Structure formats: structure tokens, C-alpha cells
Amino acid sequence: MATHAAFMPGAKVETPTFWGAVASWLTTVDHKRIGILYGSSAFIFFLIGGIEALIMRLQLARPDNTLVGAQTFNELFTMHGTTMVFLAIMPMSASFFNYMIPLQIGARDVAFPRLNALSYWIFLAGALFLHASFVFGAVPDGGWFGYANLTSAQFSPRHTIDFWMLGLQILGISSMLAGFNFLVTIINMRAPGMTLMRMPVFVWMSFVTQFLIVLAFPCITVGLILLMFDRFFGTLFYVPAAGGDPLLWQHLFWLFGHPEVYILILPAMGIVSEILPTFARKPLFGAPVVIYSGIMIGFFGFGVWSHHMFSVGMGPVADAAFSISTMLIAVPTGVKIFNWLGTLWGGSIRFQTPLYFALGFIAMFTMGGLSGVMHASPPVDLQQTDTYFVVAHFHYVLFGGSIFGLFGGAYYWWPKITGKLLDERLGKVHFWLMMLGFNLTFFPQHYLGLIGMPRRIYTYAPDLGWNFWNLISTIGAFTIAVSFLIFIYNVIRTTRSGKVASPDPWDGRTLEWSIPSPPPVYNFARVPQVHDRDDLWLQKYGDGHGGAPRPKAGPVTAAEIAAIHMPPTSFWPIILAIAMAVMISGLLISTYQIIIGGLLTLYCMYKFAMELHRPPEGHGH
Amino acid sequence: MADHAATHAVHDPNIGNTGIDHRKMGMWAFLGSDCMFFGSLIGTYLAYKGKSISGPGPHDVFDIPLTSYSAALLLASSLTMVLALAALQNNRVKAATGWLLATALMGLHFVLNQVYEFTTFALHHGLTLSTSLFGSSFFVLTGFHGAHVTGGVIWLLLLVSLAMRGKLDARDYTKVEIAGLYWHFVDIVWIAIFTIIYLIP
Amino acid sequence: MADSHATAAAPHARGGHATVKTYINVAVALAIITAVEVASLYIPGIPNPVLVVSLLGMSVIKFFLVVGFFMHLRYDHPILRGLFVGPLVLAIIIILAIMALFSAFVLLPRPH
Numbered sequence: 063m064a065t066h067a068a069f070m071p072g073a074k075v076e077t078p079t080f081w082g083a084v085a086s087w088l089t090t091v092d093h094k095r096i097g098i099l100y101g102s103s104a105f106i107f108f109l110i111g112g113i114e115a116l117i118m119r120l121q122l123a124r125p126d127n128t129l130v131g132a133q134t135f136n137e138l139f140t141m142h143g144t145t146m147v148f149l150a151i152m153p154m155s156a157s158f159f160n161y162m163i164p165l166q167i168g169a170r171d172v173a174f175p176r177l178n179a180l181s182y183w184i185f186l187a188g189a190l191f192l193h194a195s196f197v198f199g200a201v202p203d204g205g206w207f208g209y210a211n212l213t214s215a216q217f218s219p220r221h222t223i224d225f226w227m228l229g230l231q232i233l234g235i236s237s238m239l240a241g242f243n244f245l246v247t248i249i250n251m252r253a254p255g256m257t258l259m260r261m262p263v264f265v266w267m268s269f270v271t272q273f274l275i276v277l278a279f280p281c282i283t284v285g286l287i288l289l290m291f292d293r294f295f296g297t298l299f300y301v302p303a304a305g306g307d308p309l310l311w312q313h314l315f316w317l318f319g320h321p322e323v324y325i326l327i328l329p330a331m332g333i334v335s336e337i338l339p340t341f342a343r344k345p346l347f348g349a350p351v352v353i354y355s356g357i358m359i360g361f362f363g364f365g366v367w368s369h370h371m372f373s374v375g376m377g378p379v380a381d382a383a384f385s386i387s388t389m390l391i392a393v394p395t396g397v398k399i400f401n402w403l404g405t406l407w408g409g410s411i412r413f414q415t416p417l418y419f420a421l422g423f424i425a426m427f428t429m430g431g432l433s434g435v436m437h438a439s440p441p442v443d444l445q446q447t448d449t450y451f452v453v454a455h456f457h458y459v460l461f462g463g464s465i466f467g468l469f470g471g472a473y474y475w476w477p478k479i480t481g482k483l484l485d486e487r488l489g490k491v492h493f494w495l496m497m498l499g500f501n502l503t504f505f506p507q508h509y510l511g512l513i514g515m516p517r518r519i520y521t522y523a524p525d526l527g528w529n530f531w532n533l534i535s536t537i538g539a540f541t542i543a544v545s546f547l548i549f550i551y552n553v554i555r556t557t558r559s560g561k562v563a564s565p566d567p568w569d570g571r572t573l574e575w576s577i578p579s580p581p582p583v584y585n586f587a588r589v590p591q592v593h594d595r596d597d598l599w600l601q602k603y604g605d606g607h608g609g610a611p612r613p614k615a616g617p618v619t620a621a622e623i624a625a626i627h628m629p630p631t632s633f634w635p636i637i638l639a640i641a642m643a644v645m646i647s648g649l650l651i652s653t654y655q656i657i658i659g660g661l662l663t664l665y666c667m668y669k670f671a672m673e674l675h676r677p678p679e680g681h682g683h
Numbered sequence: 684m685a686d687h688a689a690t691h692a693v694h695d696p697n698i699g700n701t702g703i704d705h706r707k708m709g710m711w712a713f714l715g716s717d718c719m720f721f722g723s724l725i726g727t728y729l730a731y732k733g734k735s736i737s738g739p740g741p742h743d744v745f746d747i748p749l750t751s752y753s754a755a756l757l758l759a760s761s762l763t764m765v766l767a768l769a770a771l772q773n774n775r776v777k778a779a780t781g782w783l784l785a786t787a788l789m790g791l792h793f794v795l796n797q798v799y800e801f802t803t804f805a806l807h808h809g810l811t812l813s814t815s816l817f818g819s820s821f822f823v824l825t826g827f828h829g830a831h832v833t834g835g836v837i838w839l840l841l842l843v844s845l846a847m848r849g850k851l852d853a854r855d856y857t858k859v860e861i862a863g864l865y866w867h868f869v870d871i872v873w874i875a876i877f878t879i880i881y882l883i884p
Numbered sequence: 885m886a887d888s889h890a891t892a893a894a895p896h897a898r899g900g901h902a903t904v905k906t907y908i909n910v911a912v913a914l915a916i917i918t919a920v921e922v923a924s925l926y927i928p929g930i931p932n933p934v935l936v937v938s939l940l941g942m943s944v945i946k947f948f949l950v951v952g953f954f955m956h957l958r959y960d961h962p963i964l965r966g967l968f969v970g971p972l973v974l975a976i977i978i979i980l981a982i983m984a985l986f987s988a989f990v991l992l993p994r995p996h
């Protein structure tokens with residue numbers, strides 16, 4: 063007991079020194095801190111990816127432009143896509159999984175706190191490894207989807223593809239470890255009375271997302287392993303001369319890649335499903351149906367992958383099969399949209415910033431969904447594929463959808479995480495500017511695609527009729543950038559002198575609003591007893607059928623708080639992550655490094671596993 | 684005092700509201716995910732089966748008797764694994780250690796058989812990773828399975844080492860149980876590989 | 885303290901538990917099936933489809949024997965069954981889909 067007194071809530075803690083504070087962040091196993099680590103990292107990489115986009119848009123603003131050449135442009139679109147998917151949207155979602163899932167299910171942490179920290183440090187290692195390519199002048203240039211056999215050693219002899227390939231493997235490990243963690247947490251750590259159907263919809267969408275992660279990533283892991291063996295050890299998986307088929311890569315990649323886009327959108331859909339009821343002061347319309355739709359989207363998401371391959375010649379039977387499955391998957395998505403509208407209908411709506419972003423999500427994602435359904439028809443797709451029409455489509459769903467949703471979550475949960483409310487006026491300016499900029503950037507790209515502008519070109523001739531809308535698109539991109547500056551200013555100002563937030567500033571419906579802002583390290587002084595969906599709302603207002611609000615429990619005693627055991631900090635997660643990074647980067651440096659890194663990794667894994675073996679008395683084992 | 688023991692017996696932080704230990708649930712989720720991993724590798728092998736343009740084919744090189752012996756080894760090792768677990772449950776640590784060691788050694792024997800097989804293929808038959816699609820897909824699929832077995836052997840030997848130092852007993856049932864689940868999974872993947880790759884013509 | 889831990893640490897969720905005798909029976913069954921599998925390769929003149937189907941069938945039986953008894957899934961909480969069987973089924977479907985897409989069996993006509 064005494065050994066962990068320092069971690070007991072309520073224990074006297076002296077103000078840490080600077081290095082003490084740094085150490086506490088490096089060794090944290092607290093899901094809230096890990097959430098903040100993910101969120102801040104994600105935002106930084108989001109800005110880096112944004113700068114890559116701005117450079118591309120500057121290059122394309124005018125025909126025959128010479129700002130960057132073809133090679134640099136290839137690197138830009140490769141890194142922009144890879145960064146936005148793996149280093150911005152996914153970790154931003156992970157930030158909310160980490161912070162909010164335990165709070166929303168009434169738990170004190172996740173099932174495996176140290177594994178949780180490990181996931182973050184491995185993520186950071188992967189992100190830094192990928193960006194180390196800039197330092198070594200070998201920036202990945204094969205597209206974020208790395209099609210074979212351009213990525214072969216023959217056609218990409220430099221280390222560019224190696225940085226991409228190994229970086230993704232590292233990131234994949236991080237995502238999968240987190241996936242297992244959240245799966246077990248959600249199944250096994252819900253507060254008493256919280257049946258699966260009483261869970262908040264954000265938790266449900268995150269739950270489906272974790273299944274997608276652990277089931278889809280193995281496919282790209284294998285695809286990348288085959289690529290690695292081709293590049294390093296002379297295997298023939300993607301070598302046409304030996305009978306190998308580059309389409310094998312495409313199948314393995316998209317078997318992962320399609321569920322991946324649902325991984326990118328479902329959390330944002332979950333966030334929207336939390337924001338709308340709160341700001342309409344009405345329960346989510348048809349919550350069970352929204353949940354089942356999410357499950358169906360996840361499940362059927364595994365059946366549509368070759369709609370990314372309609373132009374490769376799979377034949378009419380395969381084309382038809384994937385076309386039908388793709389059209390079918392639009393149904394549960396559409397169902398959700400109607401349920402969200404039904405939530406707003408007849409609600410007592412408060413127009414505050416989180417709601418703006420949720421509404422923006424619905425509008426923009428619907429547009430992206432419509433262009434997506436068009437792609438579902440192979441003959442139509444044959445015109446659209448590899449043109450800017452597709453670029454428009456996926457930016458409408460990923461930016462108009464995921465990014466808008468994630469910003470909505472940021473404004474919604476900012477007070478809970480930081481204890482301060484972001485400025486409403488600045489928030490609305492951010493929203494409208496981003497809305498304007500986003501549509502200016504991407505709406506014209508539908509047209510550009512249909513009049514023939516291909517993807518991934520670094521410049522274009524002046525007499526094709528593409529000049530004007532490319533310029534507009536670039537102006538839109540810089541408008542988006544200004545909107546981000548406003549957000550950053552809002553964050554800085556709020557941190558310095560923002561309005562202090564109460565535990566429940568939005569009059570919320572879910573458990574996270576029942577505890578202080580920011581929450582104490584143990585989250586809940588007393589484990590909540592849950593009786594219904596939107597339990598907090600019912601506690602506050604009764605059931606709306608004349609039933610009185612539930613009687614409040616007695617105040618929490620100091621003894622109750624003293625009895626809470628939180629897991630101690632640990633340095634093994636960060637050290638193990640470093641060992642793994644040393645081992646994997648050894649593939650690009652020397653065999654000795656692989657061996658030494660490998661032995662170090664094994665050693666760290668052993669110490670990690672043994673850290674809690676035979677813990678001191680008082681910690682159940 | 685009695686209260687403390689009572690709350691402790693009830694409040695095992697590793698057991699969740701399904702009554703299942705977190706670690707056991709996590710291991711099953713991992714094994715499900717590993718099905719997708721091996722599924723992708725087996726799919727690759729079957730996609731390329733019969734499409735090599737040169738080099739020895741499967742039935743030119745396969746040594747069915749040796750591979751059958753290896754398959755039997757893994758199946759037997761699964762038996763010794765559950766016997767280890769049964770012994771540990773009754774706190775018979777010495778017996779459990781013995782069974783765990785037997786499991787690990789049979790796994791090691793399997794890996795050594797594979798090393799012998801790979802070397803024979805390369806030196807005797809001229810079949811390597813880069814010879815043909817068959818060489819590439821066969822070595823990568825069975826190689827990754829072998830790597831899984833090797834990882835399992837190391838894990839089991841570590842458990843044996845802990846037990847011999849008096850640091851493993853019935854309290855650690857779940858830890859050994861999840862090592863067992865991993866080990867059996869490695870066995871059933873071999874059941875699939877043995878049939879699909881070696882036996883089916 | 886150690887005693888209460890020793891028994892508390894060996895939880896069994898559902899009713900029923902395999903005994904050592906069960907395990908040995910399963911092991912013997914596995915050995916016999918494996919022997920039959922290998923032997924069937926040497927049956928002269930056995931038609932291919934029959935051989936393939938019977939080999940696959942026997943390996944499925946072995947698979948479920950190990951998963952059900954050695955891995956205890958037969959006696960465990962259904963949630964664990966779901967966590968494993970779902971992905972297993974998905975993996976099998978994907979293997980079949982990849983085979984079809986690469987014309988491993990003539991399910992899809994080869995593209996022109």
C-alpha cells in the first residue's frame with residue numbers, strides 16, 4: 063500500500079519540477095493524458111499535412127507552374143495522404159477514444175493502461191520514422207496507396223518506399239494494440255447497469271471501429287510484408303516477369319483500405335450522434351437503428367473493396383458483385399442521416415459551435431456520399447476514376463465528414479478536457495470560414511474531374527479550360543488555412559484567459575458530464591449505477607413521463623476516494639517503443655542494428671510483462 | 684480484516700463485468716485478428732498456386748512423412764499444454780513445469796524440423812525465396828508460422844524459468860492459460876497449412 | 885491470503901469442464917485423424933474432388949477438436965466464441981474471394 067501512496071487520489075503531491083513534469087508525461091498510463099498526447103500530436107501532423115496540401119495547391123493554381131517539379135509533387139501527395147489518414151484523422155479519433163470511452167462507460171481507465179501508453183509511443187515512433195525520410199532525402203513518393211509494381215526495388219530503388227512501408231507497419235502495430243485494448247475495455251469494463259444497448263452511440267461507433275481495425279490491418283500488414291520481402295529479399299510476389307500479379311497488392315491494400323475509410327468516418331459519426339441530441343435537447347432519434355446501421359456499415363465494409371479497382375479488368379462478374387455491394391452499403395449510411403435529421407426535428411435547438419460542426423458534417427458528408435454512390439456504378443466510375451472527381455468525393459467525406467466531425471468533438475469536449483470553454487464567436491468564425499474555404503476548394507474539383515483533369519499531375523497545359531477553377535480551388539485552400547489560424551488563436555486565448563467551464567456546460571446526457579471539468583485522475587469518485595441510455599439526463603430531469611428525477615446519492619466520502627487504486631506510472635511503454643523503432647529502422651541501416659534492437663525489444667517485452675508480476679500486497683492479481 | 688479479504692476476493696481488477704479475465708478476452712481478440720493475418724497469407728499462396736513459371740513444384744520437394752511427424756509433434760504439444768494447465772490449476776507446480784517444458788521442447792523440435800526442411804529445399808532442390816512464386820509464397824507463409832512457433836517457445840521457456848525460480852503457481856493460472864491459447868492457435872494454423880499446402884494436390 | 889488467491893485465480897465461467905481423460909481422448913482422436921489424412925494420400929486411384937473434400941473435412945474436425953476442447957471454447961462464455969469465430973469466418977470468406985478473383989478455381993470467367 064505504502065509504495066503507491068504517491069498515486070493515491072487526495073494524497074499530497076508537491077508541484078513537480080519541469081523535468082518531473084516531463085517525466086510524468088513520458089511515463090503516464092492515464093487514459094486522459096494519453097488522449098491529450100494523441101490529440102496534440104495529431105493536430106501538429108494535421109498542420110504538416112495541410113502545408114503539404116497548400117504547396118500542391120500553389121503549384122496547381124496556374125498552368126505550367128514551376129513552384130515544384132514532378133518528383134517533389136509526387137512526394138507531396140504521397141505524404142499528404144499518408145499523413146492525413148494515419149497521422150491526423152486516426153490519432154485524432156484515438157484521442158477521443160482514449161479520453162471519452164472510459165468516461166462514457168463509467169470506468170476509471172482502460173483495460174490495459176500500460177499497453178495504452180505503449181500504443182501512443184509506438185504511434186509517435188512511426189510518425190517520426192515516416193518523417194525521418196525528409197531528413198534522409200528519401201521522402202515516400204509512391205502515393206499513399208503504394209501501388210505495385212511501381213514500389214518494387216526495380217522501379218523505386220531508393221529508400222523512399224522503405225520509409226513508407228516500414229512506417230506503416232509501425233503505425234499498424236500501434237493501432238492494433240489500441241484496438242484490442244478498447245475492445246476489451248468496452249466489453250468488460252462498463253459500469254453496473256450499462257448494457258451494450260445503453261452505451262452512448264459514440265462508444266458504439268468506436269466499438270465497431272476497433273473491430274474494423276483489428277480485422278483489416280492484418281491484410282495490409284501482409285501486403286506490406288510481401289512488399290518488404292520483394293524489396294529486401296528478392297521474392298516475386300509483385301513481379302510480373304515471374305508470374306506475380308501487381309493486383310495482389312491492390313486486393314490486399316483495399317481489403318484493408320476500404321474498412322479503413324469506415325475507421326476514419328465512424329468515430330466522427332459517433333461524435334455527431336452525441337452532439338445532436340445534446341443541442342436539440344432530445345434523445346437521438348432511433349438510437350438502436352443508428353447502432354445497427356453502424357454495425358452493418360462495419361460488417362459490409364469488408365465486402366466492397368474492389369470498387370477501388372473497377373478499371374483494372376476484373377471482369378463483369380466481379381465488377382457487378384462489388385457494384386451491388388457498394389450500392390447496398392449506402393443504405394445504412396442514409397438511414398443514419400435520416401435519424402440525425404429526425405433528432406433535430408421538433409427539438410429545442412441551441413445554436414452553439416459544436417452543433418454547427420455537426421450540421422456541417424451532415425451536409426458535407428451527404429454530398430460526399432452522393433458522389434460516392436455515383437462511383438458505385440462501374441461504367442460511370444470508368445470516367446470518374448483517377449480524375450479530380452474522386453478527389454472531390456473523398457475530401458467531401460473525409461474533410462467534410464471526419465474533420466468537421468472531429469472539430470465538433472473538439473469544441474464539444476474541450477470544456478471537459480481542459481476545464482475551459484472555447485470562445486463561441488471565434489468558433490463560429492472558424493466554422494463559417496472553414497465551410498466557405500472547404501467548398502471553394504473541393505466543389506469545383508467535381509467539375510474539373512468531369513472535364514478531364516487527372517489526379518496526381520503536377521501541372522497542366524493552359525488551353526484545357528482548367529485554369530479558373532484550379533485558381534478558385536487554391537484560394538479556397540488558403541481560406542481553410544486562415545480558419546485554422548483562428549482555431550489556434552482561440553485555443554491559445556482560451557488557455558490563457560478562457561471562461562472556466564462547469565462540469566456540465568452543455569446540459570449533457572451522458573456520464574462524462576457528471577464529473578468535474580477536468581476530471582480527477584480517478585474519473586468517478588463512486589462508480590455510477592446506470593439505469594438507462596442517456597442516464598445523466600434522466601437523473602437530472604426524470605423520464606419525461608411524470609416520473610421524478612432519481613434521488614441523489616449521498617455525498618462522496620474521503621474514505622471512498624482513499625480506497626481507489628489507480629495504476630502507477632511506468633517507463634517500460636516508452637522504452638519498449640524506442641527498442642522496437644531501433645529494431646525496425648535497422649532494416650534500413652544494418653543487420654547488427656536489427657539484432658541488437660530485436661534483443662532489446664525482447665528484453666523490454668519481458669520487463670513490461672514482469673512489471674506487475676507479484677505486485678505488492680493490495681493490488682489484486 | 685475479513686472485509687478486506689472479502690472485497691479482495693470479489694474485486695479482482697483483471698476480471699470484467701462478463702466474468703472473463705481481460706487478458707483472456709484480449710488474447711481471443713488477438714487470435715481472431717491473427718486469423719485474418721494467416722488468411723491473407725494462405726489466400727496469397729492459393730492465388731499463386733500452379734502459376735509459377737519455373738522451378739520445382741510442391742510435390743517435387745515436399746517430404747510428407749517428415750511434415751506429418753511435425754504435425755503430430757504440434758498436436759502432442761497441445762496435449763502437454765493442457766496437461767500443464769490442469770496441473771497448475773491444482774497448484775502442482777513441478778508437474779506443470781514439466782509439461783510446459785515438454786511443450787516447449789516439442790515446439791523447438793518442430794522449428795528445427797522446419798529449418799532442416801527449408802535448408803533441404805534450398806540446397807537439394809534449388810528452391811529459395813526468389814526462385815518462383817511457389818518459393819516466395821511457401822517460405823513466407825510457413826516462415827511466419829514458424830516465427831509464431833518460435834515466439835511461443837520463447838514464451839513457454841520463460842514461464843518454465845519463472846516456475847523453476849518459484850515465481851509461478853496457481854495464482855498465475857490466467858497467464859499460463861493465455862500462453863496456452865496462443866500455443867493451440869499456432870497448432871490449428873498448422874492444421875490448416877498442413878492440409879491446404881502439403882496434402883491437397 | 886495465498887490460498888484464497890490460489891482458488892480465486894482459476895475461474896471457470898460456464899458450467900462443465902474438460903477432464904484430463906477428455907484431453908487424452910481428444911489427443912488420440914487427433915492422432916488417428918492425422919494418420920487417416922496422410923494415409924488417404926496413398927489410396928490408389930482416389931478421385932481428386934473426393935480426396936480434397938475429405939482432407940478438408942478431416943482438418944475441420946481436428947480444428948474444432950483443438951478449439952473446442954484444448955482451447956476450452958466449448959465451455960466458455962459465448963462472447964469469446966464470437967470474438968474468434970467471427971473473424972475466422974471472415975478470413976475464410978476472404979480466402980475464397982481472393983481465390984476466385986485470381987481464378988484459382990474457375991468461379992469467375994477470366995477477364996478478356
